[in-house]
Amino acid sequence: MGSRRLKKELLQMTKDPPENCSARLVGDDLFHWKASLTGPEDTPYADGTFELDIRFPVEYPFKPPSVKFDTKIYHPNISVNGQICMDILRSKWSAGITVSAVLLSVSSLMADPNPTDPFVPEIADIYRNEYEQFKETAKEWTNLYACPAKMFDEELTEPILLAVSSLMAESKSHDTEVTQRAKEWTDMYARPSLAGEKDLREPVLP
Structure with missing residues (x-):
């Protein structure tokens, strides 16, 4: 079932990709994708292009994919290794969630971080208490890593x-x-x- 589902999702992504998102296979491996997200407008990530790595288990869609950022990003919910703290990739995953929905959720998380459930507590503290400093650093990282x-x-x-x-x-x-x-x-x-x-x-x- 996983292969059929992924072929269908890839075709849909190709024909009608979500806003500011795209995805492609790595080689001919249907269970390994790369995705690109354009940083949301009016955020420190605007104008950046962020690459993500997506790996699907053989049990997909009954188990969630592993999704991580290849592009470094300064964000309270994303670790230095690119791991994402997002509930739909953990406890709230369901078989009805698609790759498109995951990418849109990641984009939404970029625009609206959740400092109450951080992956990086230090960045969450800066986000809560020194927001201008957070924006400045996030923009610097965007220019450095996502706008080569x-x-x-x-x-x-x-x-x-x-x-x-x-x-x-x-x-x-x-x-x-x-x-x-x-x-x-x-x-x-x-x-x-x-x-x-x-x-x-x-x-x-x-």
């Missing part, structure tokens, strides 16, 4: 371009290989939106 293109654009563009410029100036021969490497640096590190799926590796001098 923004981070590179804002923090690395100028120094990388200066380094490339210096490399070009010091290369008296303007060797073709050096010129090409400088262009690769610019595309990979200063303009990651143009780099596609390239790995963000440390540059190696020619």
